[in-house]
Amino acid sequence: MIPFDFEYHRPASVREAAVVYRQLEEAGKAPVWYGGGSELISMARVGNMGFGAVIDLKSIPDCRLLDNSGDEVHLGAGLTLDEIRRSEKFPLLGQTAGRIADHTMQCKITLGGNLASTIIYREAALPLLLGDATITTGGEKGIKRYRIRDIFRDRLQLPKREFIVSTSVARQYAEAPYFHIKKTKNEKIDYPLITTTALIANGYLRIAFSGLAAYPVRDEVVEAILNDQSIDFERRAEGAAAALAGILLEDMNGSSAYRRFVLKNTLVSILESIKDAQVPCIR
Amino acid sequence: MYTLKEKTVVTLRVNGEDRQALIRPGDILLDTLRDGLGLTGAKPGCLNGDCGACTVLVDGTPIKSCLMLTAEAVGHEITTVEGLSDTPIQRAFIELFAFQCGYCTSGFLMVCHALAGQMQTPPDAVIDEWLESNICRCTSYEEIGKAVRAVLNGEIK
Numbered sequence: 133m134i135p136f137d138f139e140y141h142r143p144a145s146v147r148e149a150a151v152v153y154r155q156l157e158e159a160g161k162a163p164v165w166y167g168g169g170s171e172l173i174s175m176a177r178v179g180n181m182g183f184g185a186v187i188d189l190k191s192i193p194d195c196r197l198l199d200n201s202g203d204e205v206h207l208g209a210g211l212t213l214d215e216i217r218r219s220e221k222f223p224l225l226g227q228t229a230g231r232i233a234d235h236t237m238q239c240k241i242t243l244g245g246n247l248a249s250t251i252i253y254r255e256a257a258l259p260l261l262l263g264d265a266t267i268t269t270g271g272e273k274g275i276k277r278y279r280i281r282d283i284f285r286d287r288l289q290l291p292k293r294e295f296i297v298s299t300s301v302a303r304q305y306a307e308a309p310y311f312h313i314k315k316t317k318n319e320k321i322d323y324p325l326i327t328t329t330a331l332i333a334n335g336y337l338r339i340a341f342s343g344l345a346a347y348p349v350r351d352e353v354v355e356a357i358l359n360d361q362s363i364d365f366e367r368r369a370e371g372a373a374a375a376l377a378g379i380l381l382e383d384m385n386g387s388s389a390y391r392r393f394v395l396k397n398t399l400v401s402i403l404e405s406i407k408d409a410q411v412p413c414i415r
Numbered sequence: 416m417y418t419l420k421e422k423t424v425v426t427l428r429v430n431g432e433d434r435q436a437l438i439r440p441g442d443i444l445l446d447t448l449r450d451g452l453g454l455t456g457a458k459p460g461c462l463n464g465d466c467g468a469c470t471v472l473v474d475g476t477p478i479k480s481c482l483m484l485t486a487e488a489v490g491h492e493i494t495t496v497e498g499l500s501d502t503p504i505q506r507a508f509i510e511l512f513a514f515q516c517g518y519c520t521s522g523f524l525m526v527c528h529a530l531a532g533q534m535q536t537p538p539d540a541v542i543d544e545w546l547e548s549n550i551c552r553c554t555s556y557e558e559i560g561k562a563v564r565a566v567l568n569g570e571i572k
């Protein structure tokens with residue numbers, strides 16, 4: 133049982149959502165956007181979070197967008213991870229989503245909820261960072277579009293009163309060859325020790341990590357080192373791991389030294405797969 | 416816009432019947448089913464999305480009812496283990512001894528029933544993946560796997 137009362141609102145349009153947010157805020161109700169609700173309910177139940185109203189975004193048609201008919205793949209923030217995986221529209225995101233929590237939870241957790249999560253992993257952000265996604269938001273001023281790199285710096289930094297409506301990625305990236313390697317401490321279903329996602333765009337390896345640091349990481353210096361054909365794989369992997377050494381997490385899942393060891397080996401195996409043209413997920 | 420501001424009587428469609436329940440907007444579905452409607456088949460376990468003992472179906476999809484607001488379920492078709500009487504999966508669990516203490520059983524039954532409803536011949540990896548959503552402290556995993564496979568391959572109808 134959640135030990136406090138709050139209101140429930142399920143708007144049918146972006147405009148309705150924006151209007152009700154403002155009204156609730158003005159009434160001192162401290163509203164929050166509500167996706168799958170799994171994080172909000174868990175936190176509210178144990179008293180880690182309080183709010184006076186939730187605004188459930190899942191029924192807004194724009195948040196249910198699922199389309200790749202043009203040059204981009206558009207995915208609504210209200211889609212569940214399971215719907216994204218089954219759609220097969222962005223295979224790397226589908227595979228990443230298919231390893232977040234367990235299958236039943238994937239039927240509840242939304243793309244928007246994972247991106248806006250206060251939990252450090254936000255694994256669904258990785259493929260979007262690699263694909264230079266555009267984030268479409270809704271709010272009082274209508275619809276806005278942001279480049280993910282401008283709005284997702286370590287965590288989602290949305291302007292106040294805006295919510296994610298959908299994300300878009302060029303098909304060139306959504307359909308590129310990719311890697312997804314999730315390593316956990318022990319059980320298959322767990323938060324990541326390190327999740328590594330990568331895609332190859334125009335012959336260039338792009339790479340992003342969750343669990344490595346206290347936020348999802350995509351780093352251009354690391355990518356430059358990994359793509360430097362003048363040095364061998366071992367040295368490239370060593371160099372990339374060294375470049376990330378300052379931000380490696382040290383927690384109950386693993387020490388920073390262990391993470392560095394796992395990271396280096398993962399990078400070597402990815403580079404070797406590319407060389408042998410054994411990209412596992414090449415379609 | 417659908418809005419619930421205070422304690423309200425709502426209509427929930429559960430196991431094919433319309434049921435009235437008095438709810439707070441902040442009530443979770445698990446509590447409404449158990450305390451409001453007397454459907455105690457869905458079990459409270461971790462209340463955190465980890466164990467699956469509270470699993471029910473919403474429009475045929477397995478959902479952990481400890482992490483769903485009752486308000487979200489209004490207008491949707493809810494199925495609880497009480498709605499699975501005389502189904503192939505119930506027979507399979509009995510015939511193949513797929514439980515010991517039984518606390519996790521309703522959650523596993525819901526996941527297995529949903530899987531059989533959604534896919535005719537899922538690969539082994541998919542069956543395993545769906546079952547990994549639930550935990551059985553008595554470790555009946557082997558028998559549960561056999562029971563769902565018996566339904567999927569038509570051995571138990």
Ligand SMILES: Cc1cc2nc3c(=O)[nH]c(=O)nc-3n(C[C@H](O)[C@H](O)[C@H](O)COP(=O)(O)OP(=O)(O)OC[C@H]3O[C@@H](n4cnc5c(N)ncnc54)[C@H](O)[C@@H]3O)c2cc1C
Pocket residue numbers: 164165166167168169170171172173174189209210231232233234237240241242243244245246247248249250251253254255256294295296297322323324463464465
């Ligand atoms: C059992 C379990 C296992 C998990 N395992 C993993 C894992 O392996 N990897 C991982 O990355 N995460 C994992 N998580 C975390 C989970 O992905 C996040 O908690 C996620 O936020 C839940 O999504 P939701 O849609 O349920 O979010 P909600 O609870 O609805 O919302 C979470 C946050 O996002 C905000 N929000 C929701 N939708 C929007 C939107 N459209 N626009 C703006 N803000 C929005 C909310 O206000 C809230 O602050 C796990 C969670 C559980 C319960």
Ligand code: FES
Pocket residue numbers: 458459460461462463464465466467468469470479480481482
């Ligand atoms: S009680 Fe809901 S998942 Fe454990």
Ligand code: FES
Pocket residue numbers: 514515516517518519520550551552553554555
């Ligand atoms: S039969 Fe006892 S917990 Fe599964």
